[in-house]
Amino acid sequence: MKRRIFLQSGSAAVATALVGCGGGGGGSSSDAAVAAGTSADTATGTTVTTASAAPTGPANLASPANPASPTTATTSSSAPAQQQATSxxxxxxxxFGSRLTPYVAGILPNNASNAQMDAKIKSFYDAWKxxxxxxxxxxxxxxxxxxxxxxxxxxxxxxxxxxTVIMAGYDANARATFDALLTTVRARPAYGIPSGSGGPYLMDWRLDASGNSAGDGWNAMDGDLDIAMALLMADKQWGSTGTWNYKQEALNTIGALKAWNMKADGTTKGLPSANNNRTSDYMVSHFRAFKRATGDSVWDLAVDRAYWLLDNxxxxxxxxxxxxxxxxxxxxxxxxxxxQGYIGDGTSTEGYYFANAERNPWRLGTDFVLTGDTRFKTICQRLTTFMQKDCGGSPGSLxxxxxLxxxxxxxxxxxxxxxxxxxxGAMVDASFQPFLNSLWTWTSSNFVTSYYDSExxxxxMIVASGNWWTT
Incomplete structure (x- = not known):
């Protein structure tokens, strides 16, 4: 079991988190964030906070005539057919910025136009890259x-x-950067996992300062889930006839995830017990994409199990x-x-809404706007209603x-x-429109480049602006 220490950006508070061995979470690195400085973003009028030391309209939502118009969330439990324009x-x-495939449900911020949102994201991407x-x-x-x-x-x-796959079209070097990241992923496999269980196609969860394996050869499920999803998106974005066959690499990692990180009933597995898991691994939109790519019904089961567990x-x-x-x-x-603590991240805070679970509204809200599955709207509504009330609609007070x-x-x-x-989470229903607007404004005004918080x-923000898409 490997533990890493995180120092949240701009603070002296430390949270520990275990990553690897099929579990893990996030936060900003303790040896990454020291004193923060700021730099002005002259293009957007935004202040971007940076660490001084190395840190670890879619058509149905925002029409061209009124790019900031709100819409009421749909109530369909299945995804309506989508029309896609041509690049x-x-x-x-x-x-990036084309919004070729409309979201099927939800709302966008309506206190900024598409162009204004895109300008913010481009500026932050340039600061992050x-x-x-x-x-x-x-x-x-x-x-x-x-x-x-x-x-x-x-x-x-x-x-x-x-x-990087999302920012292609703005960043002319996005594909080269993506390929260089993939080169590292494949160069450092989870060597502790048997080949027959997909070890070559899962990544060692941690690399040392020189890039050598430092995670004892085990994978972290969340990393490999996002890697597999990004590979499917790369195939759709660029095709698979270049240096890398993205589609095949995606299928290899999806198969390895099924073999090593999934139960037959669709439940994700953790360590030290397969009967533990991490709620932020319930990436239901990814699961749906894996089903479309493979035809394997285990990913349908994974969606259903994630909902059952979260609702329960x-x-x-x-x-x-x-x-x-x-x-x-x-x-x-x-x-x-x-x-009750010390079974996943190795901390006493594992039973709280904290460094891992804080990602859940992103994952679940994204699924709702892409599919209209009201089960995950319900999960997000419960959470967002509490958060809005707790902070009085002012995100900085969260x-x-x-x-719990x-x-x-x-x-x-x-x-x-x-x-x-x-x-x-606030995108799932029109009743959250003022809160969503406040969240967009606050996030746009407080962006940091230190690891984890930045991402x-x-x-x-990419999702909220209407720029996300799936395969």
Whole structure:
């Protein structure tokens, strides 16, 4: 079991988290974020906070005539057929900003136009991208920098690949960067996992400062889930006839995830017990994409199991708040429960809405706007209703985390990693429009480039702006 220490950006508060061995979570690296400085973004009038030391309209929502108009969320439990326009950028199917495939449900911020939102995201992407660095021991390899002690973790590699494939069309070098990240992923497989269980196609969860394996050969499921999804998106974005066959690489990783990280009934597995798991691994939109790519019904089961577990936990342990813990135990029974601590990340906070579960609104809200599955709208509504009330509609007043009864874990640092993903949770219903607008404005005004918080702000902003798409 390997543990990493995180220092949240701009604070002196430390949270520990275990990554690898099929579990793990995130936060900003302790040896990454020191004193913060600011730089003005003259293009957008935004202040971007950076660490001084190396840190670890879619058509149905925003019409061209009124790009900031709100819409009421749909109530369909299945995805309506979508019409897709054609890209005008040679070699790129979904150039950033094109919004070629409409979301089928939900709302967007209506206090900024598409052009204004895109300008913010481009500026933040430009501020974020220098964190992608060359890997000394892997020729041609690059990595999303995690800390001075560990150049990267697989979680970060997944984030980097998702972001770069989405930003193609704005960034002329996006594909080259994506390929360099993939080179590192494949150069450092999870060697502790037998080949027959997919080891060559899962990534060692952590690499040292030089880029050598430092995770004892085990994978972290969240990293490999995002890597697999990014590969499917790369196939759709660029095709698979170049240096890498993205589609085949995706299928290889999806098969390995099924073999190593999934039960036959669709439940995700954790360690030290396969009957533990992490709620932020319930990437239901990814599961649906894997089903489309493979035809394997286990991914349908994974969607259903994720909903059942989340609904059970919310209604049993957080009926007044709709909160979810970082980790769940006893997933093989009819009475799953929040972790009491020290079974996943190796911390006492595993049963709280904290460093892992704070990603859930991003994952689940994204699925709703893409599919209209009202089960995940319900999960997000419960949570977002509580969060909106708790902070009085002012995102800067959010806690850094919550006990499942809604009591605060404190305000030791700015709630960047809470507020960023919550944008997607607020997208599920028009009643959250003012709160969504406030979340967009606050996130746009408080962007940081330190690891984890940065990605948990940038990716949800891409989703909230209407720029996300799936395969």
């Amino acid at each position: 005008t950028v040679p070699g790129i199917a979904y150039p 220098p964190n992608i660095v060359s890997v000394p021991t892997i020729p041609g390899g690059k990595a999303l920098r995690f800390s001075s002690s560990y150049i990267t973790v697989s979680e970060g590699m997944g984030y980097g690949m998702l972001i 936990i919310q209604t049993t342990y957080s009926p007044n708040c709709g909160l979810m813990p970082d980790f769940i135990i006893n997933t093989n029974t009819s009475t799953p429960a929040p972790s 806690s850094i985390g919550y006990h 009864d809604g009591s605060s874990m404190g305000h030791s640092w700015a709630p960047t990693a809470i507020a960023g993903p919550l944008q997607c 948990l702000m940038l990716i949800p």
